[in-house]
Amino acid sequence: MVITISLVALFGIVLFFLLRQNSLSYGSAFTAVMFGFFLASTGAAGPINEMATAIVHAIPNL
Secondary structure (H helix, E strand, O other): OHHHHHHHHHHHHHHHHHHHOOOOOHHHHHHHHHHHHHHHOOOOHHHHHHHHHHHHHHHHHO
16 A cells, blocks of 8 residues: 555656646656556545545536
C-alpha cells in the first residue's frame, strides 16, 4: 500500500506540472492513465466514486 500511495503522489505531481505547462502529448496521456490507475487502488477510490455518483444524480435536477 505504501508503494501505491507514493506512485499516486509521483504521477499526480508530474501530471500537475504537465497540465500547468499545457503539454499535451502521449507522455501526458500515459501519466494521466497511470495516475488514475494507481488512484483507483487506494482508499480514495470509494469517496471519489460516491462524489461522481452524487454529481451525476444532481445534474438532472438543475
